Amino acid sequence: MTPPNPFETGNLLEVAGLRVTLGAGTVLRGVDLAIRPGEAVGLVGESGSGKSMTARAIGRLLPRGARSEGTITFDGSDVNALDTKGLRGYRGQVAMVFQDPRAHVNPVRKIGDFMTEALRTNAGVKKAEAHERAADMLGQVGLDSKLLARYPHELSGGMLQRVMIATALLTRPRLLLADEPTTALDVTTQAEVMAILAELRRDFGLALLFITHDLELAAAVCDRTAVMYAGQVVEVRDSALLHTDPLHPYTAALGAARPDIGRSQARLQAIPGRPLSGFEAPDTACAFAPRCAHAAPGCETELPMLTELDGGQSRCLRAAQLRGTLGATTDA
């Protein structure tokens, strides 16, 4: 386990004022995020919220034609200003895992080849040693080293996703960007993968940005959770307080809309309308106002900024007024 650096007082990753445009439309309209070393931060949102695009921006994997403004700082350096050499080093420190493992692996190459490729080509590690490291990492995620000789199609989705996680960790990254890593998996497999991630985080001091549409999952697994809507971060909160004391009406509505495994309700508290994407959101009003149960006339004329509140952040004009009333204990 890497000992904590006494000079490291700041954040490992800082995203400030991130805006991304794609063609004529804006996908991300203002993302502010900070991750401390070893911390797990959840990023929750529905379709069009921009959560995947945020991860790609951080990983410098934006699609061609996308332009970004704002700053992304990793360990003090500006990520977008990195040259080729710096970028290679960055990729060793920040690894990414995606939702569908089969789409990111070459079906005609063996698992062992896939896992050791980056080590052999970028870090110049000899083949035998690279395979040894891969075998060791497979063991960490609970897989037999015999899998190195297998092909992707011989593995189930859950096993392949564990291989992806193991591969991502081979370069000993300090931050793992996980974009819906368990969405395509069975719920029991998801639990196993989350357990493995938690263990690895403890063992390697790994920070995690966990992107998902599942508010409960993020809140259960991450120290802090950020909620996105229409290309912006609308709330950042300690996970423990997310359900009982959310700071933004959207977070509260999202939590309330989910069916409850403990009881059947006569009617679910559905949010009227449909989720807005960054492309459609207005620049001079709150994007959520038309669907918000707490909207006031001022919400349609002023663009709310992300402001600090009670240890968290909220992008709601009425956040201070609504404090304490949005929690799950309140029946609408």
Add this chain to the structure above:
Amino acid sequence: MPDVLEVENLRKEYGDLVAVDDVSFAVAEGQSLAIVGESGSGKTTIARMIIGLERPTSGRISACGNDRSAPARAAGNRRRRGREVQIVFQDPYTSLDPRHSAETAIDEVLRIHHGWDAQRRRARVAELAGLVGLDARQRSVPPKSLSGGQRQRVAIARALAAEPKVLILDESVAALDVSIQAQVLNLLADIRDATGISYLLISHDLAVVRQLTEQVIVMRKGGVVERGATGAVLDDPQHDYTRLLRESVPRPGWQPQRRISALPVGDRGAAPVPVR
């Protein structure tokens, strides 16, 4: 209350693999039953056998008192069966003909089942579209202009056009955003109140199952491991596997556990819990 759907000793084999192993259950009129399981449990295969897209190896299926243990080939038989049981698939992006608007799709179903004139069909199309909450624009555009939630509404309206007694929902809300999922679940409840239809819900999502059904059967690797009233099974699971499923649902204070340190190749990631 008579049973609208009866399944007895249903079995499906693919060569050596037993996908469905001696499954029996019944759905009473106006009631809803959920089949819960993970991948490889056989739940989707059961749905496909009931709807006639797969042929059972053995066993009996009957709906509304009519036997349907083997798939129907002739259009006449398929038509008749279509008025008993219908299905809404999981993927909203491939379950609609990309060239047809909602109106055209619903109208086609009406033409298949009834000999009505154009005016009467138009009225019924409007009624069904209104029932599922599609406005005038959404009814008349091709599916690519609609969101996933709107497409599922079209799929539901199209299924209801046949006026079935049983509607199979094969993970029909799994691909939807949380806020949209809530709208569609409310819609399904409203439809049930209005028409007395029964739902057979195939799902892995226990909260959705709790919300929508009164009875549940839990399946693993082709067999039923537990059955009973939804509330009872979820609040107080008797079988190890049901408990495992329940424990795997994220909630505040959740501590996911590693079940086993290394799984041999070939075992498709399943838990080492006895089947029965």
Add this chain to the structure above:
Amino acid sequence: MTALTFTRARSFIRTPGRLGKAGTASAVVIALAVLAALFGPWLAPDNPELPDLQIAWVGPVGGHPLGFDFQGRDVLSRLLAGAQSSMLGPLVVVALAMAGGAAFALIAAWRRGATDAFISSGMDVLFAFPGILLAVLATTVFGAGLTAAAVALSVAYLPYVARVLRAGALRERSQPYVQALEVQGASVWRICLGHILPNMSRMIVAQATVLFGYAMVDLAAISFLGLGVQPPAPNWGVMISENQPGIMQGYPLPALSAALCVVAVVIAVNVLGERLLEREEVR
């Protein structure tokens, strides 16, 4: 989750809805050819079939921009009059081959299993026969002429069409929307003709345009061999054949102008077909 794809390739495709320069030019060429096919005999300034050996091989003069052929007939008139048989033949071939190929493809894809295996094997047998060979056989049996040659060619092309369309039909067949219709009790006809086939329209247009090109060239070759359209009836393939000696003697214009007509129409049909597909793709 909406996938935001943004490929650079888009910049190579014309603006959606437009045909572009090449597409428009192709459309014009085809329109002219169709006009010639419909009204050629009336548009021709001279009698296309009346020989006048005294003016054989005479080059372009006033009123006769392409000169005269080996029998002293006005080349331009013969081209215009010949457009009909030159265009009609390939059209018939394409229509028959596409209809037959689609029918077999749908039956094989719908029934699958033994029926599919049987049809596929039958197609494999047909693959063994080259088009020209079948056309020669047909003309020996039924006598020389466009009809026999066109039917023979369509039989030869059928397996190619069937193979490609079968793949598309199988893909559509297994889509949930088709299964939903099956479950509704829709008849096989309704599903195949009303849903599967229309959703294969891209594939069908692509096949048809490519086939037209091949058919035109093959029919021209068959007429060249003397097995298709019989002289003195005007036909571009026949014109290439009968005026071929002129190329070596220093009078290339009649043969080459006929060849140019064939090439122009084939290219135009292929380019237009591609543009139409791109348009539908962008939509």
